[in-house]
Amino acid sequence: MSTTSAPSWLRPRPPITSGAEYIESLRGRGLKVHLMGQRIAEPVDHPMIRPSINAVARTYDLANEDPALATAVVGATGERVNRFLHVTESVADVVAQNKMQRRLGQQTGTCFQRCVGMDAINSLFPVTWSIDQATGSGYHARLRAFVAAMQAQNLVIGGAMTDPKGDRSKGPSEQDDPDMFVRVVERRPGGVVIRGAKAHQTGCINSHWIVVMPTMRLTPADRDYAIVCAVPVDHPGLRFVVGRQSCDTRALEGGSIDQGNARFSGQEALILIDDVFVPDELVFMDGETAHAAELVERFTAFHRRSYVCKTGVGDVLIGAAALIADYNGVAGVSHVRDKLVEMTHLNETIYGAGIASSHESRPTPAGNYQNDELLANVCKHNVTRFPYELARLAQDLAGGLVATLPSEQDFADEEVGPLLHRLLRGRAGASASDRARVLRLIENMTLGRNAVGYLTESMHGAGSPQAQRIQIARQMQIEDKKRLARALAGIVDPSDRS
C-alpha cells in the first residue's frame, strides 16, 4: 500500500484487508440513519440493514479469493488495489470490471453497491482533465490525490448523482424550490458549502465516502448546481433515510427460509445534505456548467454496461427455476427446457452487449480507458426489459406456491407442520423444505426485497429506459445508414458525392 503521508482530510487508519474488517470499519461512526420512523444507533447490527453490508463485504473477500479478477495493479506505483478503486489503464481492465460484476452477482443474488463509485472515479478522471485543459483549474490533480487516498485505505465510495428533481420539465435553476438539486450555497476561502438531497443512493450508508455529481446537462444559469465533490459519509451535515424494500421486515422475524436470501440484499437511501462544508482539495468541479454533460455521458456509459451485474443475478434465478422444475419432477419436459433456454438467451444477450461495450474501450485524452457508449446503452436498455421476462418465466416454472407458500413458522408447527412437510413434497427425494427454500429465493428475487435490485433498479438505475433511447438515437448514425442503403439500391443523391 502507498507509503505517502495521508492528506489532512483523511482520518489515518490501516487499509481494509477483508470483508470482516470492512464490516468493523462501519461501526461507531455516529451516522444519522432513519428507518421506519426511528434513528438507528448502529446500522451494522440492524437486521434489515446488515444483509446489504454483507453484499459489499463480498467485494473485499472476492479480492482475496481471486485477486486476478477483483484487484488491479496501478501502473504508476506498482500497488495492488481493489478493482472497484482502480482507474482503468487498458481495455482488459474495463473488461475485467464486467467479469468481476457478473461473479459478484452470482455470489450475492443482489446489488453489491460498489460499482457506482468505481464508475464515478473513472468518468471524473477524463472530465477533470478536460476542465483543467479549458480553465487550468487543477481539479485533475485533486481527483488523483483523492483516488490514491481511497486506494491506500481500501475504502468504499458511493456515487451520488440523482437529485429529487421536483418538476421534471424544469432545470435546476428553474425550480420553485432551489434545493430540488444539490447546489453551492456559499463559497468561502478554502472551500464551498453545499445543500440539497440525493435520491435512491445505492449503498450510501455502507460507504465511507460519497462523490456528489450533477445529474443532467446544465445551462450557464445553473452555475451553483455544477458541483462535484467528495464528502465523508460520517459528516454531521448528512442524514440518511433508508428506502423500504418489499418484504424487508421479514429480516426481523428470525428464521432462514422466508427471507429467501437471508445473507444478502441491496440498499438505497435518501441523503439529506444540510449545509456541508467541502474543502477545496475535495472539490472536482465548481461552476463549470459546460462540462456537466460530458460527465453525465461518461458516467452513464460506464454505469450502463456495469449492469451486466444483473446477468450474475440472472444466473442465480435461472438456477433456481431449473431447481424447482427438477423438484417438481418436470426437469426433462420440453417446454421447461425451452424456458430455461429462453432465460439463458435473454441473460447472455444482456451480457453480450455489456462485455462488447467494454471490449470496444478506447483511451480517453486523460489516459484511462472508456467503454463504447452505444453498446453500453443497448446493454442497459436490454436490462430494463429482459429481467422482467426472466422473472416471469421463473414464476411460471415455480408454480403458484411461489406466492401461496405457508410460513416457516407453520412448517415448524407441531399440529400442521408434519402435514405440510408431507403434502408439499415434490418428486421422490425432493423435500418440502428444499422446495420452500428455492421458492422463497424466487419470491425474493422477483417479488421480494431483491426484486428492488433485479427489477426496479434494472428499470431506473443508471437512467430510465427513455434515457437510453435518447442516447441510442444520438449515436445510431442514421444518415450513414441511409447512404449505405442508397449505394446498394442504386439511388443517386447529391450528398453522397461529398
Ligand SMILES: Cc1cc2nc3c(=O)[nH]c(=O)nc-3n(C[C@H](O)[C@H](O)[C@H](O)COP(=O)(O)OP(=O)(O)OC[C@H]3O[C@@H](n4cnc5c(N)ncnc54)[C@H](O)[C@@H]3O)c2cc1C
Ligand atoms: C434501485 C435504484 C438504485 C439507484 N442507485 C443510484 C445511485 O447509487 N446513485 C444515483 O445517483 N442514482 C441512483 N438511482 C437513481 C436512478 O438513476 C434514477 O432512478 C433514474 O435516473 C430515474 O430518475 P427518477 O427515479 O427520478 O425517475 P423520474 O425522472 O421521475 O422518471 C420517471 C419517468 O418520467 C420520465 N421523465 C422524467 N423526466 C422527464 C422529462 N424531462 N421529459 C420526459 N420524460 C421524463 C422518465 O423517462 C420515466 O419514464 C437508483 C435508482 C434505483 C431505482
Ligand code: SF4
Ligand atoms: S446495480 Fe449493479 S452495477 Fe449498480 S451498483 Fe448495483 S451491482 Fe453494481
